[in-house]
Amino acid sequence: MKENRRGFIKKAAGSALAMIAAPYIIPGTALGKNGALAPSERIVFGGIGLGSQGMGNSRGFLNKKEIQYVAICDVDARHRNNAMAMINGTYQNNDCRSYGDYREMLEKEKLDAITIAVPDHWHALISTAVANKGIDIYGEKPLARSIKEARAIVNAVNKNNVIWQTGSWQRSLANFHRGAELVINGRVGKVTHVEVGLPNGRKPIGTPPPMPLPEGLDWEMWLGPAPAVPYRGVAHWDWRWIMDYSGGQLTDWAGHHIDIAHWGLGYDKTGPISIEGVGVYPREGIFDVPIAYDFICEYKTGVTMRVANASKQKHGMGTVWHGDKGWVHVDRGDVIRASDPKILEEVIGKDEIQLYKSTDHQQNFIDCIRSREETITPAETAHRSISVGLLGEIAMLTGKKLAWDPEQELITNSAYANRLLVRPYRNPWKLDMIS
Amino acid sequence: MRKTIFLVIKKVRYLLIVALPVLLSQCDKPASLSAVILAEQEVVAAEPVKAILENTGLFDADIKSNNFADFNKYDLVVLSTSKISWSDDVKAAFETYLKNGGGLVILNSAANAFPEWDAFAAISGVKPLESRSSEPFEFEIMEQKVEHPITKGLPGNWLHMPDYLLFNTSYLPEDVEILAAAKADTLYGGDGQILPVLFTVKYGEGRIFHTTLGTAPASMQCVGFIATLQRGAEWAATGVVSQAVPVDFPNSVSTHEWIDYKPLTIDEILNKAATYEVGKSKKYLTDFSMQIKNSDGKPETYAMFEDKILEFLQSDATVDSKRYMCHELSWMGSEKSIAVLDNLINNKDLSEAASYALYRLRM
Numbered sequence: 001m002k003e004n005r006r007g008f009i010k011k012a013a014g015s016a017l018a019m020i021a022a023p024y025i026i027p028g029t030a031l032g033k034n035g036a037l038a039p040s041e042r043i044v045f046g047g048i049g050l051g052s053q054g055m056g057n058s059r060g061f062l063n064k065k066e067i068q069y070v071a072i073c074d075v076d077a078r079h080r081n082n083a084m085a086m087i088n089g090t091y092q093n094n095d096c097r098s099y100g101d102y103r104e105m106l107e108k109e110k111l112d113a114i115t116i117a118v119p120d121h122w123h124a125l126i127s128t129a130v131a132n133k134g135i136d137i138y139g140e141k142p143l144a145r146s147i148k149e150a151r152a153i154v155n156a157v158n159k160n161n162v163i164w165q166t167g168s169w170q171r172s173l174a175n176f177h178r179g180a181e182l183v184i185n186g187r188v189g190k191v192t193h194v195e196v197g198l199p200n201g202r203k204p205i206g207t208p209p210p211m212p213l214p215e216g217l218d219w220e221m222w223l224g225p226a227p228a229v230p231y232r233g234v235a236h237w238d239w240r241w242i243m244d245y246s247g248g249q250l251t252d253w254a255g256h257h258i259d260i261a262h263w264g265l266g267y268d269k270t271g272p273i274s275i276e277g278v279g280v281y282p283r284e285g286i287f288d289v290p291i292a293y294d295f296i297c298e299y300k301t302g303v304t305m306r307v308a309n310a311s312k313q314k315h316g317m318g319t320v321w322h323g324d325k326g327w328v329h330v331d332r333g334d335v336i337r338a339s340d341p342k343i344l345e346e347v348i349g350k351d352e353i354q355l356y357k358s359t360d361h362q363q364n365f366i367d368c369i370r371s372r373e374e375t376i377t378p379a380e381t382a383h384r385s386i387s388v389g390l391l392g393e394i395a396m397l398t399g400k401k402l403a404w405d406p407e408q409e410l411i412t413n414s415a416y417a418n419r420l421l422v423r424p425y426r427n428p429w430k431l432d433m434i435s
Numbered sequence: 436m437r438k439t440i441f442l443v444i445k446k447v448r449y450l451l452i453v454a455l456p457v458l459l460s461q462c463d464k465p466a467s468l469s470a471v472i473l474a475e476q477e478v479v480a481a482e483p484v485k486a487i488l489e490n491t492g493l494f495d496a497d498i499k500s501n502n503f504a505d506f507n508k509y510d511l512v513v514l515s516t517s518k519i520s521w522s523d524d525v526k527a528a529f530e531t532y533l534k535n536g537g538g539l540v541i542l543n544s545a546a547n548a549f550p551e552w553d554a555f556a557a558i559s560g561v562k563p564l565e566s567r568s569s570e571p572f573e574f575e576i577m578e579q580k581v582e583h584p585i586t587k588g589l590p591g592n593w594l595h596m597p598d599y600l601l602f603n604t605s606y607l608p609e610d611v612e613i614l615a616a617a618k619a620d621t622l623y624g625g626d627g628q629i630l631p632v633l634f635t636v637k638y639g640e641g642r643i644f645h646t647t648l649g650t651a652p653a654s655m656q657c658v659g660f661i662a663t664l665q666r667g668a669e670w671a672a673t674g675v676v677s678q679a680v681p682v683d684f685p686n687s688v689s690t691h692e693w694i695d696y697k698p699l700t701i702d703e704i705l706n707k708a709a710t711y712e713v714g715k716s717k718k719y720l721t722d723f724s725m726q727i728k729n730s731d732g733k734p735e736t737y738a739m740f741e742d743k744i745l746e747f748l749q750s751d752a753t754v755d756s757k758r759y760m761c762h763e764l765s766w767m768g769s770e771k772s773i774a775v776l777d778n779l780i781n782n783k784d785l786s787e788a789a790s791y792a793l794y795r796l797r798m
Contacts, residue, residue: 204688209714227758228787230713280590283689283721291688398766399728416737419766424794426787 037066043369046111046135047072048102048126050083051236053140054117057167058083060362061115061138062090067366071109073099076236077216100218102126111135113369117167121226121245121423124149124431131156132432136163138365141255142386143379145246148422150383150390151409152433157379165365165375166382168259170332172361176260178344179319179330181355183264187346188339189325191303194261197310197317198253200292202241204285208232225425232286241287244423247393248289250307254389255382260319260330261305262388263355268381271406272297272305272388279396295392300406307392394420468672470496470511473503475518483655484515484542484664486696491665491678506532511672514545521549530554534639538671540664541645546604560611560636560645561604568599571651572623573690576632576659579613584676585633585644585666586614592687598654601647602630611636611645615663633663635670644671656692659685682729683722701726705743709752711759720759727767737767744768745775754784761788765795772796 045067047058051074061067068091072083080098087096099105106129113136116126123144130137131153143166144150157164170176183191210230213219219231226244239245240252262268277295282288294308310317318331326339338344348354358364358376368375387409394417395402403413411418425431470488474481481498488494494511504525506512512532521529526549533539539558547563549555556562578591600619615633619625636643644667649655658681666676681698685691693699699707704726708719730736744760752760761779764772773796779789 207714207716227762227791232714280686280688281721281725283686283691283718283725284716288721291686397728398732399730400732414732416732416767419795419798422795422798424765424791427790 039068042066042068043366044110044112045069046105046109046114047083048074048105048114048116048130049118049122050074050079051076051117053167054079054115055082055086057115057117057138057140057362058086062087064362064366067113069096071097071099071105071111073102073105075100075218075221076214078214079236101221102129106130106133106135113138113163113365116140119222119239119245120145120247120251121239122224124152125225125425125429127153128156128432131160131162131164134160134162136365136369138165138167138362139379139382140167141259141382142247142251142389143255143382144386145251146421146423147383147387147390147409148433149431150386152431154379154383155433161372163365163368163372163375164379164382165361165368166255166377166379167361168255168377168382168385169361170256170260171263171356171376172358172364173334174359175334175336176263176330177355177357179321179328179336180260180264181348181353182328182338182343182346183321183323184266184355185348185352186323187325187343188321188323188328191265191321191323193322194265194303194305195313195315195320195322196257196261196305196307197313197315197320198257198293198307199249199317200309200311201248201289202238202287203291204282204287206285208234208286223426225423225429225431227426234286238287241289243288246289247389248291250290250293250392251386251389254307254386257317257319257331258305258307258388259377259381259385261321262381262385264319264321264328265299265303266353267299268384270299271384271409272391272404273300273406274298274401274403275388275391275395276401277307277392277395278399279393281396290393290396293392293396295395297388297391305388307388390421468494468510468669469508470494470513470668470672471503471506471509472496472498472513472515473519474498474500475516480652481515483652483696484513487655487661487664488513488668490697491669493669493677494672504528506537507535509537511538511540511668513540513542513668514548515542517544517547519545519548526552526554530558530639533558533641533643536640536642538668538673539638539641539643540668540671541643542664543601543647543650546601546645546647556607557610558636558638558641558643560607560634560643562607563604568601568650569619569625570623571597571599571654572620573597574600574617574620575687576615576617576648577629578615579631580615583612583614583635584674585635585663585670587676588680589663589684590686593659593685594687594690595648595659595685596654596657596690596692597651598648598657598660599650600625600630600632601650602626602628606631606634633667635667642671642674644668656694656696657685658683658691658693658698661693661696682725701740701743705747708756708759709747709750711756712753713755717759720756724763727763734769738769738771741768741772745772748775748779748785757785758788761785761792765792768792768796770796 069087074080084096088094114130115138117140211233213231275297279290280292281290292309297305315329320329329337356376364376398417402411405412472481472484485496488496541559546559546561550563576593576595602619611634613631613634616629617632619628619630621627632647634645648660662681670676683691704719704722727740744764748757776789776793779785
């Protein structure tokens with residue numbers, strides 16, 4: 001078996017060997033920066049997708065002295081230019097290489113890790129291709145646009161033994177960790193019900209006519225496996241309001257507050273057994289994801305979880321676990337509240353469940369690249385979190401109550417609904433499902 | 436005669452209302468309710484109201500004008516205009532009708548019919564002020580009371596088609612039960628207040644349903660206006676509502692219209708969907724999907740929809756509408772679709788959409 005760079009880093013970490021091996025293309029100009037590791041020890045990063053989220057992620061990683069970006073890829077020249085300026089500006093050189101097609105980047109570059117932030121309909125193809133190259137991945141939530149694609153990513157990650165970190169960064173914040181740890185250790189008693197409050201969707205914009213492409217945007221590549229449609233002024237960011245690319249706020253946020261709900265329940269490797277609910281869909285316009293959604297999942301333990309717009313939930317945004325002895329609510333903005341303030345003062349004993357602790361989501365990824373340990377949000381966890389959102393979507397689209405087998409990952413009461421576990425790809429794109 | 440029979444049923448109903456709702460709904464079926472719509476000399480404006488009531492299958496409606504006073508012949512009186520004047524005798528007959536349990540619907544500007552008649556304020560639940568309203572605009576109706584028979588099962592918030600929002604009245608909160616409200620947006624000449632738009636009033640034994648919606652003629656096609664009027668009329672006449680909420684009731688982001696005050700059939704929806712092109716309105720496509728989503732989901736029901744889609748795919752409908760239908764077929768179709776889709780693979784415009792459907796159908 002070939003020794004890839006990852007394997008090398010693991011062995012070299014903390015070893016004198018690290019000093020004598022420098023086979024990779026790290027620019028000499030980066031040497032000697034304050035506090036930086038020698039270039040040969042840095043983890044070689046690439047970035048795919050450098051729109052708003054991708055730039056945000058890269059900006060964070062650029063602050064880490066242990067890594068160095070050497071290549072970026074985006075289907076929009078404007079994004080590439082922005083990213084090149086930021087990266088080269090950081091390293092004060094002109095060495096970062098730029099690609100418009102991730103396949104070319106994967107072929108030409110030798111990378112240890114790639115940060116991916118692309119529209120959901122591209123997640124599975126790119127993530128599996130990167131994993132199959134043995135490259136570690138920091139990938140955005142939701143894991144994928146469909147449940148089968150998400151499973152394909154998990155399989156590729158596991159088969160190739162690559163490290164995966166999901167952009168579900170709430171797990172690396174103290175309030176979410178604390179809330180989940182209180183709940184999983186029974187401080188609200190036996191959990192009976194969970195409320196997950198997510199944002200409202202965006203109002204429809206009507207039906208814009210086809211229009212000329214902005215200069216530098218490779219529309220064919222932007223669409224990729226999604227159905228061929230003319231450009232109508234909607235691409236970056238606003239793809240999340242169109243079902244061919246996203247499930248809207250529901251799937252955008254499932255990887256946050258549903259993810260946290262699962263964490264406190266200990267359900268990172270399982271899923272609900274039934275899902276039922278209604279969505280409010282626009283009748284008109286190209287934005288076709290639900291504006292409002294409200295569904296209930298039931299788990300085999302009897303726990304129910306209601307996922308709905310925050311405006312419909314008593315406690316609003318965030319995750320609330322209700323147990324027979326009280327409740328705990330966590331949300332962004334360091335929110336942690338409880339039915340009784342004493343719950344929040346509880347100490348978790350050494351013999352109780354200690355949830356994975358990370359205080360820096362990106363650093364956790366870097367640490368795990370070196371240690372080869374699992375990250376705080378591995379692919380399977382992300383898969384189980386988004387599965388809840390995607391099953392909710394299918395229940396709302398079909399208007400039916402679904403029975404779900406979380407072991408087989410099949411809808412057991414509707415052959416029709418099962419078909420919605422996949423989104424067919426346009427030729428010539430094909431996803432390697434890997435079983 | 437009919438009225439006499441109905442009165443008997445009505446009395447029995449009060450005894451049965453809690454214990455035997457099933458039996459009650461069976462009693463309702465053969466009985467037809469009678470309504471009179473009081474209009475101006477020009478009765479044309481009242482025709483939509485007549486159609487809306489009669490399309491329930493529950494009402495026979497007459498349109499009358501001026502000094503009509505034979506209220507007791509009817510289960511429901513509808514006041515559809517402010518341009519009406521009654522003699523004291525008619526007013527007295529009207530009050531007696533209501534006090535004895537008559538049903539009344541007051542439509543928008545009819546609230547202004549009798550500014551000098553004190554009892555009418557108690558009947559309508561409002562006191563008319565000088566005549567004012569917003570410009571017509573599309574506004575959101577916010578449900579205030581979900582457990583009332585009239586609004587039970589409606590979406591919490593829904594969009595009403597462009598209409599005048601009337602704020603020429605002051606409300607008598609002690610007498611009215613507000614079912615839904617809307618904001619008189621200052622952008623459209625409103626005063627920024629949240630105004631009741633659907634409410635009920637109790638007057639003696641009489642039940643009164645008051646809707647301020649439907650002033651702009653086109654807004655009477657709004658399914659929200661139609662369905663709440665139909666439900667309000669049935670409630671005013673009988674005290675219960677037996678009608679189902681239409682599947683195409685508007686939601687918080689979409690209005691929905693019934694051009695002839697009744698829903699389109701599935702075939703009519705498909706006919707309209709057949710002209711869809713990218714960049715144009717796709718509402719009839721989504722309407723069709725909604726019919727499937729709201730169906731009972733039985734294989735034979737999906738098979739009925741599938742047959743219609745297969746016929747559609749072989750018709751002269753537009754390429755863009757056929758692409759949409761292929762995506763719909765991909766999840767609710769059956770093996771029956773495969774041959775038709777296989778044929779479309781060689782059609783350069785539809786090949787991709789057919790492949791999409793075939794991928795799922797062959798899973």
